Amino acid sequence: MHVAQSLGSGLMTKLAEVLSRVRPEVRKQRPYKVGVPTGDILVKLNQNESPFDLPEALKEAVFAGWKEIAFNRYPSEQPNDLAELIGSSIGWDSEGIIIGNGSNELTYALGLTFIETGSSVVLPRPMFSFYERVVHIYGGKVISVAPLETLGFDTEGILTAIQRTGPSMVVITSPNNPTGLVLPLAELRTIAEATAGLVLIDEAYIEFSDEPSMLTLLSRYPNVILLRTFSKAFGLAGSRLGYLVGHPALMGEIMKIRPPFMIDRFTVCVTKLLLEHSQLIQDRVRLIRSGTKGLIEELQEMEGVRVLAGQANFVTFRPPCDGQKLFAALAERGVLVRNMSGYPELNGFLRVSAGAPAENRRFLKALTQAML
Numbered sequence: 001m002h003v004a005q006s007l008g009s010g011l012m013t014k015l016a017e018v019l020s021r022v023r024p025e026v027r028k029q030r031p032y033k034v035g036v037p038t039g040d041i042l043v044k045l046n047q048n049e050s051p052f053d054l055p056e057a058l059k060e061a062v063f064a065g066w067k068e069i070a071f072n073r074y075p076s077e078q079p080n081d082l083a084e085l086i087g088s089s090i091g092w093d094s095e096g097i098i099i100g101n102g103s104n105e106l107t108y109a110l111g112l113t114f115i116e117t118g119s120s121v122v123l124p125r126p127m128f129s130f131y132e133r134v135v136h137i138y139g140g141k142v143i144s145v146a147p148l149e150t151l152g153f154d155t156e157g158i159l160t161a162i163q164r165t166g167p168s169m170v171v172i173t174s175p176n177n178p179t180g181l182v183l184p185l186a187e188l189r190t191i192a193e194a195t196a197g198l199v200l201i202d203e204a205y206i207e208f209s210d211e212p213s214m215l216t217l218l219s220r221y222p223n224v225i226l227l228r229t230f231s232k233a234f235g236l237a238g239s240r241l242g243y244l245v246g247h248p249a250l251m252g253e254i255m256k257i258r259p260p261f262m263i264d265r266f267t268v269c270v271t272k273l274l275l276e277h278s279q280l281i282q283d284r285v286r287l288i289r290s291g292t293k294g295l296i297e298e299l300q301e302m303e304g305v306r307v308l309a310g311q312a313n314f315v316t317f318r319p320p321c322d323g324q325k326l327f328a329a330l331a332e333r334g335v336l337v338r339n340m341s342g343y344p345e346l347n348g349f350l351r352v353s354a355g356a357p358a359e360n361r362r363f364l365k366a367l368t369q370a371m372l
């Protein structure tokens with residue numbers, strides 16, 4: 001029997017009562033949903049995933065590793081051995097690294113650490129929608145900064161917002177999702193110098209960018225935390241692993257509120273194995289980068305298409321026709337991209353992730369046909 005049908009009127013009142021106790025910040029939210037059309041999807045280019053699964057031989061090695069795992073034992077509170085491996089691969093002390101069950105989970109941890117009711121959080125627009133959601137859930141105040149006409153970051157506007165509101169947190173995603181555009185290192189430094197609060201730099205797509213990471217300068221900016229993920233360049237979106245990099249004193253505070261045992265032994269095993277295959281990752285990143293470049297060039301050739309020439313593993317573009325209809329026409333041809341019209345600045349835009357070469361060709365063919 002359906003649960004809702006089984007409640008009599010007395011119990012419905014009880015349910016309404018308990019629902020009224022849910023924090024208003026939560027009740028106002030809608031669940032995060034990617035939104036996938038029905039029908040056969042042959043080419044999936046809607047979530048900025050890596051098009052490359054683990055090679056078969058590595059999967060075999062993962063399964064062999066899993067066999068050694070004690071399923072009945074908790075993992076450690078933090079996988080310190082993995083933090084050390086990540087630390088030595090990026091050149092940062094493992095005490096300044098926190099590993100999370102995907103980077104989104106770490107964003108919640110940062111919100112809990114830094115945002116209280118009424119705290120200002122500066123978010124340049126358009127911004128990965130998850131951040132706005134987290135600020136609202138913790139009762140913070142979103143201080144939006146409009147982009148330049150190019151849809152790039154307005155650094156002056158960000159600095160003015162910082163001066164005006166003294167934010168607890170400034171979030172910069174570079175390369176930015178949803179535009180792919182980057183903020184040069186020099187401007188990131190100016191922002192970090194201008195704020196007394198936390199500057200979170202989301203580097204989910206940094207491996208695809210020509211612009212260097214803030215990592216090289218991090219030791220001079222104790223108020224900066226970098227957020228990274230294994231979901232994109234490393235192709236582990238299905239396994240869930242992200243991490244924060246920053247000053248150990250800040251990490252110590254965040255660790256106080258994080259639930260322990262968040263990273264299961266299975267994910268640790270896969271990630272360690274992948275870190276031993278850095279050449280594979282580099283080769284794949286090179287291929288994805290050239291895929292993005294190729295998509296940008298092809299789209300720029302199409303009449304009336306506005307293309308954001310970003311540096312991530314996706315391309316955001318506005319077709320000369322109705323974006324929503326084009327999205328549906330592509331889906332009918334088995335090609336799934338992302339409709340970006342939910343972002344006011346990106347009304348009519350679509351976003352396509354760089355796929356494997358054959359997938360990119362298929363997307364371009366479907367696009368040409370659908371735009372005829």
Ligand SMILES: Cc1ncc(COP(=O)(O)O)c(C=O)c1O
Nearest residue numbers: 102103104128177204229231242
């Ligand atoms: C800018 C940005 N940050 C973080 C994430 C989430 O990464 P994860 O899979 O590690 O939660 C995404 C995912 O699309 C993203 O675009």
